[in-house]
Amino acid sequence: MATHTSASAAGTGSTTPRPASGKTNAVVLTLMAAVFLALLDSQIIATALPRVIGDLGGLDQFAWATTGYLIGGSAALPVYGKLGDLFGRKRIFVGSLVAFLLASAACGLAQTMGQLIAFRVVQGIGSGGLFICVLAIIGEMFGYREGARYYGWISITFGAASIAGPTLGGVLTELASWRWVFFVNLPIGAVVLFVVVMMLDLPARPQKARIDYAGVVLLTIAIVALNLFAGWGGVKYAWTSPAILALAAGTVLVITLFILVQRRAADPVIPLRLFANSSFSIIMVLNFIGGFVGLGLLNYLVLWLQTVTSLDVQKSGYVLTALMLAVVVSSWVSAKAIGATGSYRRHPTLSMALFAVTAVLFLSAGPSTSVALTIGYMVMFGVAAGLNMQALSIAARSTASMQDIGAVQGTATLMRQLGTALGVSFFAALMTGRLATGLQERFGGDSAVHIDKDGSLSPEVLGQLSAPARLELATVYADSLRPVFVVMIPLVLIGLLAAFFLKDAEPAEHTDV
Structure with a gap:
């Protein structure tokens, strides 16, 4: 790996993109597969939910199987981004992928709706790491002009996941079981893990880092509270209800505390x-x-x-x-x-x-x-x-x-x-x-x-x-x-x-x- 910090390398560079190696393309395509899994699992469960409810019950809770995934992913985004800056993006990507795959297996084995929701939250946390680490890895591998075409691949991946998600969920549910909506991640994820471990060459950052634990906790609480406020307001509770007003006040308070903590932290989130x-x-x-x-x-x-x-x-x-x-x-x-x-x-x-x-x-x-x-x-x-x-x-x-x-x-x-x-x-x-x-x-x-x-x-x-x-x-x-x-x-x-x-x-x- 070569690292360039000169003005020419960091700046506009050549107007003609340098040809990418087969190894580089293989790594980026594998990273796109990880993004595909993260985006796919936000939608793939939709068509399987009737069968899930039939097996596990919990009709009054099933919306959280999707909401929990999305909230977990949202809360994880800035945390994973900062951890990648501190400890190396490859290391954090591998950790988030392992968490995503283990949670996928657990979702497929869930015996109650409560278990499924809990595992979906963990799966969402892993998915947030996959998505943000890929953006950061591409940013580290390439300058912004050269990396622009690889960011374009993310657009294609987003479209493919959006179109394929509900259809694939229905097909897997009909041909096998709703549990395969989650098990299908395992073989694809295993290939991604192998290629990234063997072929992605990015530096680890072994230097001692001070994790902003207070910032992580406060930011997570703020994101969860804000998502609940947005999801519940006017739907589950009236906008003027005590629950929504408390969420609004609590969110403002936690965000204020978070900003104060970020001003003092050595390595803020x-x-x-x-x-x-x-x-x-x-x-x-x-x-x-x-x-x-x-x-x-x-x-x-x-x-x-x-x-x-x-x-x-x-x-x-x-x-x-x-x-x-x-x-x-x-x-x-x-x-x-x-x-x-x-x-x-x-x-x-x-x-x-x-x-x-x-x-x-x-x-x-x-x-x-x-x-x-x-x-x-x-x-x-x-x-x-x-x-x-x-x-x-x-x-x-x-x-x-x-x-x-x-x-x-x-x-x-x-x-x-x-x-x-x-x-x-x-x-x-x-x-x-x-x-x-x-x-x-x-x-x-x-x-x-x-x-x-x-x-x-x-x-x-x-x-x-x-x-x-x-x-x-x-x-x-x-x-x-x-x-x-x-x-x-x-x-x-x-x-x-x-x-x-x-x-x-x-x-x-x-x-x-």
């Missing part, structure tokens, strides 16, 4: 000095807004398809697939362009501008809008989401010295995930109150219209309504969803303004395998 770099601070803002809007709004776009456009589940699934492909393709093209030009600042700018245009278009849309136009709006939204996804990861890498790559990537990814969690909750609160009022005004006590707890309408019920009633209902949903797009506009305009101040930068270090 999230070094506050990173925010002295204006580009880093802007990237964190853009990541939060990108998660809040780009992923937080996704469920409501699906709701629009099924209730306002009146597409059935299968057809709306096709449109959602087209949207996800737009995310993947635009993200991949964005990463390739950054690798070729070295400039990333225009990508989040264009992303926020397209988000604003999409919001305006949906504000003018309704039941009379053609399916073709609606699909066009959805694809535009997907392009906007993809343009900031990998571009911001690459931008974050460019602000990091070699000692801070993990902390930078962990913080950036955490901000996007927190934005997503809060976006889902905020948009739900915004829509549901208006929906309830609209349904009461238009339908009163009409028992033919049954609204599910999450605000969605049963497709079977929708199909049984008369044409005038369906149009009336579609109008109610369109009116209820418009405030979501109204609020989206100032958010993405803030992001657009922030993106204008983002500067292209060069990384401080560059490392090759």
Whole structure:
């Protein structure tokens, strides 16, 4: 391995990427397999849950099989990033992979819903390490321009996992058992472990490091509390209930304590000095807004398809697939362009501008809008989401010295995930109150219209309504969803303004395998 710290190596380097060796490609492909497993397991259980409940019971708890995984992964992100900076990324990656595989085996052997949820939390903690370590490893192996094309591979992996997850879960459940949804990770993970141990050549960091235990504990509590606040608020508890108010107050208190601890820690989990770099601070803002809007709004776009456009589940699934492909393709093209030009600042700018245009278009849309136009709006939204996804990861890498790559990537990814969690909750609160009022005004006590707890309408019920009633209902949903797009506009305009101040930068270090 050669390590380059000169200005030329760390800077723009050659405009023509150096050919990657077969060994390098094999290692990166193996790392992508690890990312695939981490992303796949956030979704693969969805189609297996009815069978899981049938075997283990716990209908009132089953949502935690997914929520626990996501919260565990979110809490682990910045911690793994910092541990990689302190002790070496290969070592931490291997540890997180082993934890993920052991938890996968335990999930497959679970005998009660409580056991499954507990093991899913541990599996989520392992998955957070897999994802953030791969981002940091690529950042250590390559400069940001050369590494941009490998970040583009993550986009393809994300799309593949999103599309394959529910389908693969259903196939494994039908052909074998729901337990194979978890057991399938073991042979793939074993191959990943072997290749990484044998072929990935990154330095360990044997120097004595002081772990910020107080920071780790406080950050974990804050992330869990914030996720619970976002997930429970307006759903399980009213926003003004004691439980939600206590969560909100507790979250603010713990975050305040965390910041105070970070100011004094020798090796803080999230070094506050990173925010002295204006580009880093802007990237964190853009990541939060990108998660809040780009992923937080996704469920409501699906709701629009099924209730306002009146597409059935299968057809709306096709449109959602087209949207996800737009995310993947635009993200991949964005990463390739950054690798070729070295400039990333225009990508989040264009992303926020397209988000604003999409919001305006949906504000003018309704039941009379053609399916073709609606699909066009959805694809535009997907392009906007993809343009900031990998571009911001690459931008974050460019602000990091070699000692801070993990902390930078962990913080950036955490901000996007927190934005997503809060976006889902905020948009739900915004829509549901208006929906309830609209349904009461238009339908009163009409028992033919049954609204599910999450605000969605049963497709079977929708199909049984008369044409005038369906149009009336579609109008109610369109009116209820418009405030979501109204609020989206100032958010993405803030992001657009922030993106204008983002500067292209060069990384401080560059490392090759």
